[in-house]
Amino acid sequence: MGHGPAFPDLSPRLGALAGCLQALVRRAWSGVVALQHRRDAKPAGEAPDRASAGGEPRADDAFAQAIKSAAPMPPGMVCLVGAGPGSVDLLTLRALRLLGEADVIVHDRLVSDEALHLARADAERIYVGKSRANHCLPQAEINALLVHLARQGRRVVRLKGGDPFVFGRGGEEAAALAEAGIPYQVVPGVTAALACGADAGIPLTHRDAAQMLTLVTGHTRDGRLDIDATALARPNQTLAIYMGLANLPDLVRQLIGAGLDASHPAAIVEAGGTVASRRLDGTLGSLTAMARVLRTAQPALIIIGEVVRLAPAVAPAAALSTRYAGRRPPTWKKPGNRIKPVITAHAGRDATL
Ligand SMILES: C[S@@+](CC[C@H](N)C(=O)[O-])C[C@H]1O[C@@H](n2cnc3c(N)ncnc32)[C@H](O)[C@@H]1O
Numbered sequence: 001m002g003h004g005p006a007f008p009d010l011s012p013r014l015g016a017l018a019g020c021l022q023a024l025v026r027r028a029w030s031g032v033v034a035l036q037h038r039r040d041a042k043p044a045g046e047a048p049d050r051a052s053a054g055g056e057p058r059a060d061d062a063f064a065q066a067i068k069s070a071a072p073m074p075p076g077m078v079c080l081v082g083a084g085p086g087s088v089d090l091l092t093l094r095a096l097r098l099l100g101e102a103d104v105i106v107h108d109r110l111v112s113d114e115a116l117h118l119a120r121a122d123a124e125r126i127y128v129g130k131s132r133a134n135h136c137l138p139q140a141e142i143n144a145l146l147v148h149l150a151r152q153g154r155r156v157v158r159l160k161g162g163d164p165f166v167f168g169r170g171g172e173e174a175a176a177l178a179e180a181g182i183p184y185q186v187v188p189g190v191t192a193a194l195a196c197g198a199d200a201g202i203p204l205t206h207r208d209a210a211q212m213l214t215l216v217t218g219h220t221r222d223g224r225l226d227i228d229a230t231a232l233a234r235p236n237q238t239l240a241i242y243m244g245l246a247n248l249p250d251l252v253r254q255l256i257g258a259g260l261d262a263s264h265p266a267a268i269v270e271a272g273g274t275v276a277s278r279r280l281d282g283t284l285g286s287l288t289a290m291a292r293v294l295r296t297a298q299p300a301l302i303i304i305g306e307v308v309r310l311a312p313a314v315a316p317a318a319a320l321s322t323r324y325a326g327r328r329p330p331t332w333k334k335p336g337n338r339i340k341p342v343i344t345a346h347a348g349r350d351a352t353l
Pocket residue numbers: 085086110160161162163164165166167168190191192193195196241242243244269270271272273274299300301302
């Protein structure tokens with residue numbers, strides 16, 4: 001039951017880079033180079049400069065340099081990695097490098113299949129995803145699984161949607177690893193609020209409208225809504241509400257009860273940071289009705305505040321251009337009633353814990 005590198009004649013680090021770079025550099029930078037040449041504009045940044053000066057191979061070098069500028073992950077380490085909101089081009093370079101180095105990827109429901117495809121071909125994938133009220137694997141068992149895999153001497157990437165420390169239970173996993181004496185690292189990801197704001201064109205902290213951005217969960221550990229409505233109703237702030245749909249009527253009632261007007265601007269952004277993103281505009285009073293037309297398989301974030309009014313009626317060009325590039329939306333696992341982790345094992349791999 002070996003867990004050896006994909007390229008046995010190379011170090012794991014080089015093997016990882018080879019796996020990642022072969023596919024990615026060609027696709028990513030050839031696209032950039034083609035675009036730069038077509039526009040005949042002065043490229044920004046080192047890699048495009050090199051690309052226009054000498055062609056694609058030198059751009060590859062710059063990309064390889066950018067991606068390998070840190071020490072490789074040692075065996076027995078766990079990296080809690082933010083996968084961002086869904087589209088793989090919102091992964092960080094560090095996340096990409098670690099995906100290429102890991103022997104095993106432990107991932108959630110909101111990690112897209114496309115992101116998983118960037119892992120080493122022979123890396124084991126273990127799905128421990130959960131959706132509201134449906135925990136595929138209880139958190140304590142996920143913690144134990146991470147410790148177990150690390151003690152086997154494997155390089156583990158715990159891949160989580162968005163950012164690991166923003167409503168992602170990364171703190172609980174980090175604490176369990178620290179307690180077990182497992183070396184770990186946390187790699188930030190683009191959290192849903194930022195991706196949704198960008199895609200919807202909602203400037204979350206526009207200085208004319210908001211001096212505060214508050215990230216709120218609409219769903220506590222036991223499923224209840226537990227907010228300080230008085231604090232959230234204070235003026236000049238933007239609320240970004242994660243997991244807000246289950247308790248939405250109660251949320252709206254409490255905010256109106258604390259002094260926010262029913263006409264206060266509000267939006268729901270579905271699948272932010274992906275080519276399937278969609279913005280629904282309305283008011284605090286219309287949020288519950290708006291939520292009825294959402295697509296159930298897509299994650300959604302609620303944004304409340306005057307900044308919603310500052311969003312242009314037309315979606316930002318960046319979102320449109322991605323759509324026009326013919327990209328498909330990320331595929332997420334549908335919420336199900338699994339009670340065991342789903343392990344994608346490779347032939348000859350022992351998938352039992
Ligand atoms: C368990 S929280 C995880 C948040 C994640 N750690 C982050 O930083 O974005 C899941 C909630 O985040 C929000 N969310 C995650 N990805 C999203 C996306 N692409 N678009 C809109 N909302 C998203 C939804 O409210 C979803 O119910």
